[in-house]
Amino acid sequence: MTRKILMHVGPETIDYDILLGGIKGDVGFTSKEFVDAMSFSLKFLRKLMGVGESYQPFIIPGGGTSAMESVTSLLRKGDKVLVVSNGVFGNRWIDIFSRYPVNVKALKAKAGYYVKPEEIEEEVKKDHYTMVTMTHVETSTGVREPIAEVTKRIRDYVDLIVVDGVASVGGEEVRAEDWKIDVFLTASQKAIGTPPGAGLLVLSENATKRLGEDNIAGYYLNLKNWIGVMQSMEKGKASYFSTLPVHLILMIKKAFELIETEGIGNRIRRHEIVSSAIRKGIEALGLEIVAKTPEAYSNTVTGVMLKKVNPNDVLSMSLTEGIEFAPGVHPDLGGKYFRIGHMGWVNINDVISAIAVIERVLSKLGEPINFGEGVKAVQEYLINGISISSSNIAP
Structure with missing residues (x-):
């Protein structure tokens, strides 16, 4: 299985x-x-x-x-x-x-x-x-x-x-x-x-x-x-x-x-780190985030806009690669985006897996991306941008 x-x-x-x-x-x-x-x-x-x-x-x-x-x-x-x-x-x-x-x-x-x-x-x-x-x-x-x-x-x-x-x-x-x-x-x-x-x-x-x-x-x-x-x-x-x-x-x-x-404060901080890492990876790939301004970015959900490929194909292929993302549901953006949920018991290693799968899938489907830059950006953020503690790695 x-x-x-x-x-x-x-x-x-x-x-x-x-x-x-x-x-x-x-x-x-x-x-x-x-x-x-x-x-x-x-x-x-x-x-x-x-x-x-x-x-x-x-x-x-x-x-x-x-x-x-x-x-x-x-x-x-x-x-x-x-x-x-x-x-x-x-x-x-x-x-x-x-x-x-x-x-x-x-x-x-x-x-x-x-x-x-x-x-x-x-x-x-x-x-x-x-x-x-x-x-x-x-x-x-x-x-x-x-x-x-x-x-x-x-x-x-x-x-x-x-x-x-x-x-x-x-x-x-x-x-x-x-x-x-x-x-x-x-x-x-x-x-x-x-x-x-x-x-x-x-x-x-x-x-x-x-x-x-x-x-x-x-x-x-x-x-x-x-x-x-x-x-x-x-x-x-x-x-x-x-x-x-x-x-x-x-x-x-x-x-x-x-x-x-875990501590409520630690939990919120973990969500902040995970969500920031997700967005660093998405942006490094050259993709646009649905939320238009940084102050509107949430700790729990990120919408990802696509330029060329069908988001349903992204979802189905990602599932065969071992990660289930969510479809876009806003009618004004129909067929243009998918969503990443990063909440609950999610950790920084899940982020690396998610961005790696997105890179592979989008490359196979022909979406124009900066292949290899997503995972790299996440790793650089996790090394240089934050102080990693055990509470950040896993709940």
Whole structure:
């Protein structure tokens, strides 16, 4: 069987200790083992999100989209929502809110760019919005929004600020409380590095107070129905609304233990090193990155533009070479790019393998590149550009 490195945009390659942590045949949703795992995970989620005791953590079934839709629990009929979208997954907020009795307006950026903080500030000064939603890292392009700056500019003008951190939490700096963000959410399968199946989010005290009977959410994703479960579980007491993904949460607990051992700061630094090395290699090959400006580069996803060859051919041939990358999904760049996911348990040796495969595959397919320069640039960066420690090499 051919060994494979998964450098998709989620799920990522999963540490075997995490997978083994969920292989339990006799754990019920009221068992002490599960309740303890849930309690630990909820408490650690606060650390990961950079918040204190005043924020309420949730781990709910589903994924990033379920976490996104659950924020309708904070809205009432007729509320105004401003969606800040940098791509496909920013637009998902529009698709979600359009199913509910709220008024939605969107500010959109061109592919590879982000909506400027001053544009968002200008809009919220013109009209009062109950909620503004942003995407920290747009998975479709790898573009990072400067959410701390945006929040600083708009905090006094809106009731709720919500950030989709599906492709950022665990790989980017997140200080939700310091930045005065009301809701920060993510999913289990990306930079946290566990299988898909859970949405994770924290709510500020301001947001939690809005979980009233008159919210517009449905039943399953209504956080009002989940909050009692979360509060009881965190205190070590079994509770039930609907069955949680028991075995996944056991894996999340193990992942959080490994993140705690590595150190959140070390983990973010590792992601910074890996992502920078990826981009050094891509640029040395003479290829263009989808994110148009360096300040918009993310630690977790890099989109790679192609000049000549079909990206689907690149993906299929790379897979035969042992690495799985992700297709491009932004409609404005259709057939022009592919994506590299570099998050979770990725290390610097994975980078060298990825760039080497990209070089070989593109050369075989006839893409005009600077053959041999990609791996060389990565190696030079790793030798000269950073201080390599054990935490940088492997989690």
